[in-house]
Amino acid sequence: MIHVSSLRALDSVTASLPSFDLLTLLSPNLPETDCSAPAFGTHVRLAFHDIVEPMPGLVAPDRNTLQAILDFGRAGTSRAMLIHCWAGISRSSAAAFAIACDRNPGYERAIADELRRRAAFATPNRLMVKLADDMLGRGGKMVEAIDRIGRGAEAFEGEPYQLPLIWPIEGQP
Numbered sequence: 001m002i003h004v005s006s007l008r009a010l011d012s013v014t015a016s017l018p019s020f021d022l023l024t025l026l027s028p029n030l031p032e033t034d035c036s037a038p039a040f041g042t043h044v045r046l047a048f049h050d051i052v053e054p055m056p057g058l059v060a061p062d063r064n065t066l067q068a069i070l071d072f073g074r075a076g077t078s079r080a081m082l083i084h085c086w087a088g089i090s091r092s093s094a095a096a097f098a099i100a101c102d103r104n105p106g107y108e109r110a111i112a113d114e115l116r117r118r119a120a121f122a123t124p125n126r127l128m129v130k131l132a133d134d135m136l137g138r139g140g141k142m143v144e145a146i147d148r149i150g151r152g153a154e155a156f157e158g159e160p161y162q163l164p165l166i167w168p169i170e171g172q173p
Helices: 010-015 063-074 091-103 108-118 126-136 141-149
Strands: 002-006 020-026 040-047 080-085 161-163
Touching: 002 010, 002 091, 010 080, 020 063, 020 091, 040 063, 063 091, 063 126, 080 091, 091 108, 091 126, 091 141, 091 161, 108 141, 108 161, 126 141
Parallel strands: 002 080, 020 040, 020 080
Antiparallel strands: 002 161
């Protein structure tokens, strides 16, 4: 499973995991995340703003950002994979979606549907999804899948959720 969390819920999620690798996706001006939990393994921190198109003075996600996210997902340790951003809605959901799609070609729509089922508030960052779609050669399938589930429910902060890493999941085609 991929565990997804907001920054505020991070401590409660880490306390529930026997061991984990952490992917932090926060804006460049935010301080480092304290990763001193005993179960902590690898930590990758990527600093960029939650924007869907380049804007002056802000750092947009780019191909290098998405490559680092995909590399994190491909590392394949025995520890749980935990991804967090500020609110647990956009950047972390896009990263979880990209990693799940990378591991499971052809399941883009099913992964997006399951993401919506597990996180009604999730609105994956569209630029991140587009970059991953291009890099993985999915021909727009990832973007179409996210467009199809639409914007998530209004929320200031998402609740922690889990997204399966291996597809198909039991009981689904």
